[in-house]
Amino acid sequence: MTQDDNKEGIKGMANPGRYGIERIAYLLMRLTGLGLLGYFIAHVYETSNILRGRMGWDEFLAMTQTTEGHLFLVLVIGMCVFHTGNGIRIMLGHGGVGVGKPARPDYPYDPASQNYRHKIGIYSSIVLAAVAMMYGMAVMFGE
Amino acid sequence: MAQVSSIAEEQAPNPLSASKSVLLRISRFNPETDESNKFMEFSVPYQKWTTVLEAILDVKKHFDHSVAVRYSCRQATCGSCGMLINGKPRLACFTKISELNSDVVTVEPMNNFPVIRDLAVRFERLFDTHHKIKPFLIRDDTELESNEKEFLQSPEELENFIQFANCIKCGLCNSACPTMTTDSSFVGPQALAQAYRYVADSRDKGKDSRLDIIDESHGIWRCHFAGSCSQVCPKGVDPAMGIQFLRGYLLGFRS
Ligand code: HEM
Ligand code: SF4
Ligand code: FES
Numbered sequence: 001m002t003q004d005d006n007k008e009g010i011k012g013m014a015n016p017g018r019y020g021i022e023r024i025a026y027l028l029m030r031l032t033g034l035g036l037l038g039y040f041i042a043h044v045y046e047t048s049n050i051l052r053g054r055m056g057w058d059e060f061l062a063m064t065q066t067t068e069g070h071l072f073l074v075l076v077i078g079m080c081v082f083h084t085g086n087g088i089r090i091m092l093g094h095g096g097v098g099v100g101k102p103a104r105p106d107y108p109y110d111p112a113s114q115n116y117r118h119k120i121g122i123y124s125s126i127v128l129a130a131v132a133m134m135y136g137m138a139v140m141f142g143e
Numbered sequence: 144m145a146q147v148s149s150i151a152e153e154q155a156p157n158p159l160s161a162s163k164s165v166l167l168r169i170s171r172f173n174p175e176t177d178e179s180n181k182f183m184e185f186s187v188p189y190q191k192w193t194t195v196l197e198a199i200l201d202v203k204k205h206f207d208h209s210v211a212v213r214y215s216c217r218q219a220t221c222g223s224c225g226m227l228i229n230g231k232p233r234l235a236c237f238t239k240i241s242e243l244n245s246d247v248v249t250v251e252p253m254n255n256f257p258v259i260r261d262l263a264v265r266f267e268r269l270f271d272t273h274h275k276i277k278p279f280l281i282r283d284d285t286e287l288e289s290n291e292k293e294f295l296q297s298p299e300e301l302e303n304f305i306q307f308a309n310c311i312k313c314g315l316c317n318s319a320c321p322t323m324t325t326d327s328s329f330v331g332p333q334a335l336a337q338a339y340r341y342v343a344d345s346r347d348k349g350k351d352s353r354l355d356i357i358d359e360s361h362g363i364w365r366c367h368f369a370g371s372c373s374q375v376c377p378k379g380v381d382p383a384m385g386i387q388f389l390r391g392y393l394l395g396f397r398s
Pocket of ligand 3: 213214215216217218219220221222223224225234235236237
């Protein structure tokens, strides 16, 4: 601890344990966003291998045909589905949709913006991502 | 440092009927002399209704008067006693030991605020950002000049912002906010909620100028709707709701 702002830093930002499912969704959104960005860059690089002709393309594509490659793609599917589902929820929220209505607050002051609609949005994004990952696994490993 | 002291029953002014006691761990830190904080531990008796602030004041009375803590109203009204209690920002006067369901209560200064000493933190930045959003009615005429005695408002119009007017400037929201953990320039949930409080007030005409103030790189766009501010607010202000409404104006979802 120093005399500065006593900021918690990245550790505090990423600590999902204290503030409910909404904070977990916040963390997952960041991680999946960065993961997808990484995948997107790698994807552009990978597809640019077409310039090396059919051999080069096939060679590179073979990397995704391994068990590790399959697991990686399953992870990408999960990240994609969660990021999209939760992204739609956040975009609606950011526009002020579904965040409740101002009202005279009463003890115990449950915040209306942290309501069941948004919780359902988060949980269904997680469930959808899990289902998509299982489907992906069934397709890739099921041959 | 782990020195455990306990309050002797005969020292307590009133004999305490309950024999329950809790281990109170207080973070001690003086930025002028210390490299890092140390915890001092005290065994403090408590009743069902004893608040964390009362336990800290017990320690000050019986063991160590030098523990630095800021408080005034003891009834969740002045906004002075915010601190981390078992890792979460809360008002010490509004948190009963019994509701924490723990034998150990750890109190630390709020995060994202500079520490003055021990549990007391600096509020200058919070007051600055609060001031920045112009927390007053903006309009050309004044109540003093107008023919009517005061600017009238219907009860329905009052409902639109009264929730946000409950803010006591305790800073718990700024302490819980994930953006504030890394960004000292972020305007923060407290000030943003107050921007909405005035924008939603039918008597106010300063909406455009306030939206201009928060529409900057360390302004409203740094909010990611994690909602932690609303979860810790002790007055039901729900800053996250106000912030999304403000952004609704800026994005054209609302007019
Ligand atoms: C339909 C698809 C998508 C939707 C609906 C969507 C939606 C969103 C939204 C709403 C945010 C802001 C979240 C916040 O305010 O915290 C966001 C952040 C982000 N997205 Fe997406 N996104 C999509 C696809 C993608 C793709 C394909 C990529 C990668 C190439 C990506 C990368 C990111 C990154 C890096 C962030 C920033 C994460 C952060 O700083 O928290 N997104 N997305
Ligand atoms: S919005 Fe709530 S938590 Fe934030 S300063 Fe005001 S009363 Fe405290
Ligand atoms: S002492 Fe005033 S809010 Fe706690």
